[in-house]
Amino acid sequence: MGRRIADVSTPARLAGPGEGLGPDELALATRNHGLPLEAMRYDVTPPGLHYVLTHYDIPHVLDEAAWRLTVNGRVRRALSLSPAQLRTYPAVTTRVTLECAGNGRALLTPRPVSQPWLVEAVGTADWTGVPLRVLLREAGARPGAVDVVFTGADHGVERGVEQDYRRSLPLPIATGDDPEVLVAYAMNGGPLPPQHGSPLRLVVPGWYGMAQVKWLRDITVLDTPFTGFQQSVAYRIRQDPEEVGEPVTLIAPRALLIPPGFPDFMSRTRVVAPGTVAVEGRAWSGRAPVAAVEVSTDDGQAWHPAELEPDHGHRWAWRRWSFLWSAVPGDHVLSVRARDGAGNTQPAEQPWNRGGFANNLVQRVPVFCRAPA
Amino acid sequence: MGRRIADVSTPARLAGPGEGLGPDELALATRNHGLPLEAMRYDVTPPGLHYVLTHYDIPHVLDEAAWRLTVNGRVRRALSLSPAQLRTYPAVTTRVTLECAGNGRALLTPRPVSQPWLVEAVGTADWTGVPLRVLLREAGARPGAVDVVFTGADHGVERGVEQDYRRSLPLPIATGDDPEVLVAYAMNGGPLPPQHGSPLRLVVPGWYGMAQVKWLRDITVLDTPFTGFQQSVAYRIRQDPEEVGEPVTLIAPRALLIPPGFPDFMSRTRVVAPGTVAVEGRAWSGRAPVAAVEVSTDDGQAWHPAELEPDHGHRWAWRRWSFLWSAVPGDHVLSVRARDGAGNTQPAEQPWNRGGFANNLVQRVPVFCRAPA
Incomplete structure (x- = not known):
């Protein structure tokens, strides 16, 4: 023997210069998937097009009726609730754009070896459930409570x-109403699909995906800060592995455009005809409402304001923007960038961190405008 | 200028020795996605877990009511049918396992540079629609008709x-009833999702995915063999680029197992405890019903019969199989292989072709059995 469970893991590492994706990164890329960017045409992402990131396996829930969500720890009254019991609480539905904290990782140099997202780890859904603060009020956090830990199956x-996948929120966030955290049992009006956390999941509007604990089975109130793997080891912004690092929290502003025209199968280069091209996309930020969106058609030299739609009452969802481009024959690079109301922007050159987290580098879409017909 | 539309394409090529996946392959891998293998636990694949391969973009269908399916060419009476009109025909529902013709491509040496599937480009759904033969009878193929061409949007x-995506079937297949080809408008009892061909698609039970034309808008009967790109250039089994090659048609037998135990996030290595491990999975073949499934727990040295479930009336769907493994501490490699009733089997060493098509190499799943607790 001699081999221990720790030995099945590969350590965190950075790809070498020019190193292409390896079989481990490919295995993650074929399991998890992004949003095909043309699906940004939908306000709410249809089932199967929303990005998915699963750390381990999708748990096998044989009997949803037997599922229990427990609320434990530093509380006056522990709770144990079935999904059916949760449906008896007043329901709240919130439209939320979720984005993986590792979105953009595969574009970094050097590339952190992990799930290799380009820019497409995003999606928007209507989530329905019970506000977490309602459950925590019922359980009653006792004096000294600081963190609330969420355990998935x-x-x-x-x-x-x-480990079981486990993340925490500070008590003020967990009991707050801006954002209002949900224990969700429905997505887009239907039951949660298996890969989105059936039968119960957490939805924390404005936060990156690592906070959105799926297959939620336990909520524990702690009187000491939570230091589990996904809180203290993973999902930290670090330059060096020895640093404590800063935690990954709220989604940085990002705008993406739907690549116009039609693609080449393999290069994904876009082809458009000369003339007016309606360019559109989405913009979002978890830190403050999006304030402005700008488009460049010359690889970031000049920037032009895009028309930004109102949020239609959905503070936590992406907003549609549009721009009319007068395309002339030749090669072009389209880009878009968002600024939020707190002054957060998108960099033209990528800040780097070891985990490849919280990237919001400006998107670049090469487009070939053909000669007139 | 000087640049032409042809220049946006990258030519077909093979990866060099040790060449990792490049950005173009990654762009395809993040758009398209496979079946997480644990989803083989479901007889019918839930929405969003079925594999998806889109050559170009998912078309934007603004108004389904305005969609028309035309039936043209060498027919006595051309047809133009809306999705609503198709729903007035007697409906047929067939459970079908679909598999991408390129499944397994990324495991080939040298690797054809294209969509980099490992083994997971598969899924099973209940498809509802109108038999194609009913529509072709109504239109009436004229003498001399040989091929039927299907055009997607x-x-x-x-x-x-x-090009528009376009594939053909020989007239006897298109008008036959074994398999019965469907013009489908529903998947698993609901409308087709955008990425699965909404509002109409072809379903050809037993054939690889390239035949299953999505976003179907035209059916043309020809009196000469169809020689379009996807028929004569792509989807051919060739050793050399100059060969005419053999067409890719029926799905070769394949069995896959659900990796047991739990995974490491990055290496995807599996961990099990010593003792009896229930191993299960699915097996299918488009060429003949699956006749036998065998499992190996020692990297293909010894093979043991698995228990194969009956097809429960679903000839064109995968069948569940199971096997009890007595795991002892140490490292193991699990494999499974299927044989169909026509004697087709799965190779232990991969035959190679330039396109990476119709692979059915035996799956290998490394498993670490930990010491007793």
Whole structure:
């Protein structure tokens, strides 16, 4: 023997210069998937087009009626609730844009070896459930409570640590109403699909995906800060592995455009005809409402204001923007960038961190405008 | 200028020795996605877990009521049918396992540079629609008809050729009833999702995915063999680019197992505890019903019969199989292989072709059995 469970893990590492994607990154890319960018045409992402990132396996829930969500720890009254009981609470539906904290990782140099997202790890859904603060009020956090820990049913190993997927929120966030955190049991009006956390999941509007614990089975109130793997080891902004690092929290502003025209199958280069091209896309920020969107058609030299639609009452969802481009024959690079009301912007050159988290580098879409017909 | 539309394409090529996946392959891998193998637990694949391969973009269908399916060419009476009109025909529902013709491509040496599937480009759905033979009888193929061409609304460039996605079937297949080809308007009892061909698609049970034309808008009967790009250039089994090659048609037998235990996030290595491990999976063949499934727990040295479930009346769907494994501590490789009633089997060493088509190499799943607790 001699081999231990820790040995099945590969350590965190950076790809070498020019190193293409390896079989481990490919195995993640074929399991998880992004939003095909043309699906940004829908306000609410249809089932199967919303991005999915699963750390371990999608748990097998044989009997939803037997599922229990427990609320434990530093509370006056522990709770144990079935999905059916949760449906008896007043329901709240919130439209939320979710984005993986590792979105953009595969474009970094050097590339952190992990799930290799380009820019498409995003999606928007109507989530229905019970506000977390309602459940925590019923359970009653006792004095000294600081963190609330959420445990999912997905189980695996990561860098040698066997674990259930587990993340925490500070008590003021968990009991707050801006954003209002949900324990959700429905997506777009239907039951949660297996890959989106059936039967119960957390939805934390404005936060990156690592906070959105799926297959939620336990909520524990702690009187000490939570230091689990996904809180203290993973999902930290670090330059060096020894740093404590800053936690990944709210989604940085990002705008993406739907690549116009039609693509080449393999290069994905776009082809348009000369004339007016309606360019559109979405913009979002978890830090403050989006304030402005600008488009460049010359690879970031000049920037032009795009028309930004109102949020139609959906503060936590992406907003549609549009721009009319007068395309002339030749090669072009389209880009778009968002600024939010707190002054957060998107960089033209990518800040780098070891985990490849919280990237919001400006998107670049090469487009070939053909000669007139 | 000087640049032409053909120049946006990258030519077909093979990866060099040790060459990792490039940005173009990654762009395809993040758009398209496979079946997370644990989803083989479901007889019918839930929405969003079925594999998806889109050559170009998912078309934007603004008004389904305005969609028309035309039946043209060498027919006595041309047809033009709306999705609503198609729903007035007697409906047929067939459970079908679909698999991409390129499944397994990324495991080939040398690797054809294209959509980089490992083994997971598969899924099973209940498809509802009108038998194609009913529509072709109504239109009446005229004497001399040989091929029936299906045109989708997805448009793009591929190796320099601008095209709508277009494939054909020989007339006897198109008008036959074994398999019965469907013009489908529903998947698993609901409307087709955009990425699965909304509002109409072809379903050809037993054939690889390239035949399953999505966003179907035209059916043309020809009196000469169809020689379009996707028929004569792509989807051919060739050793050399100059060969005419053999067409890719029926799905070769394949069995896959659900990786047991739990995974490491990055290496995807599986961990199980010692003792009896229930191993299960699915097996299918488009060429003849699956006749036997065997499992190996020692990397293909010894093979043991698995228990194969009956097809429950679903000839064109995968069948569940199971096997009890007595796991002992240490490293193991699990494999499974299927044989169909026509004697087709799965190779232990991969035959190679330039396009990476119709692979059915035996799956290998490394498993670490931990020491007793």
